[in-house]
Amino acid sequence: MTTKSNYTSTDIQAIFNRIAPVYDRLNNDLSLGIHWIWKQMAVSWSGAKSGDTCLDICCGSGDITQLMAKQVGTTGTVIGADFAPAQLENAAAKIANIYPPLDRINWVEADALNLPFADNYFDAATMGYGLRNVTDIPLCLAELHRVLKADAKVAILDFHRPGSRLVRRFQQWYLDSIVVPKATQLGMTNEYAYLNPSLDRFPTGAEQVKLGLTAGFSRATHYPIASGMMGILVLTK
Numbered sequence: 001m002t003t004k005s006n007y008t009s010t011d012i013q014a015i016f017n018r019i020a021p022v023y024d025r026l027n028n029d030l031s032l033g034i035h036w037i038w039k040q041m042a043v044s045w046s047g048a049k050s051g052d053t054c055l056d057i058c059c060g061s062g063d064i065t066q067l068m069a070k071q072v073g074t075t076g077t078v079i080g081a082d083f084a085p086a087q088l089e090n091a092a093a094k095i096a097n098i099y100p101p102l103d104r105i106n107w108v109e110a111d112a113l114n115l116p117f118a119d120n121y122f123d124a125a126t127m128g129y130g131l132r133n134v135t136d137i138p139l140c141l142a143e144l145h146r147v148l149k150a151d152a153k154v155a156i157l158d159f160h161r162p163g164s165r166l167v168r169r170f171q172q173w174y175l176d177s178i179v180v181p182k183a184t185q186l187g188m189t190n191e192y193a194y195l196n197p198s199l200d201r202f203p204t205g206a207e208q209v210k211l212g213l214t215a216g217f218s219r220a221t222h223y224p225i226a227s228g229m230m231g232i233l234v235l236t237k
């Protein structure tokens with residue numbers, strides 16, 4: 001199992017700043033919009049409720065942050081945090097004209113490996129497609145554990161290499177033959193070629209559970225979704 005990346009944080013930050021202009025379009029086209037269902041599942045499984053103070057870390061263009069803001073209602077607060085400023089600019093622009101306004105969202109430029117938040121601060125947290133991208137997974141989980149209140153949960157959505165060889169071959173074909181060519185059309189070949197190696201290095205669901213428990217969480221469950229091509233890791237402090 002590899003929990004440290006060959007890429008530096010600066011490499012990852014640069015990739016996500018560069019893909020910001022096409023990120024939403026690719027997500028919607030490549031998943032036929034289904035990513036919204038998986039993102040809503042992560043919000044629901046984080047246990048966030050009305051009036052809560054929540055964190056969406058590695059928020060990117062803020063889809064999950066928006067869903068979380070709807071979940072906590074007008075009395076709650078959500079922080080969408082990411083270290084790529086171009087992604088945060090998109091996220092803020094996307095909610096500017098939403099009605100009713102989502103004014104309980106605060107966008108914060110922050111590193112998931114060194115969160116600028118107090119201990120025991122959040123009632124719930126989410127992370128969508130972020131854990132695979134951080135350069136030090138154990139440190140990221142330790143930071144999430146630190147900022148969550150006792151008994152609070154984080155729901156972590158990401159790609160996953162399926163156990164079934166057939167489904168794994170389908171996933172590989174999909175990434176090589178659909179995702180990378182589509183990204184190439186938009187001038188982002190190198191940026192999306194990064195997806196496959198990041199998935200090869202990413203711990204399996206069982207390994208993620210062990211890492212969660214090692215980080216200090218009292219309960220850890222990995223739920224495979226989309227025939228195991230994705231998964232949601234739910235950790236309880």
Ligand SMILES: C[S@@+](CC[C@H](N)C(=O)[O-])C[C@H]1O[C@@H](n2cnc3c(N)ncnc32)[C@H](O)[C@@H]1O
Pocket residue numbers: 009012013016017057058059060061062063064081082083084087110111112113127128129130133134135
């Ligand atoms: C694949 S995008 C996911 C965006 C969004 N959560 C979603 O589900 O659409 C991954 C995001 O993680 C961010 N990221 C990666 N490493 C990070 C770190 N160490 N600290 C903060 N953000 C990070 C990137 O800038 C990028 O916006």
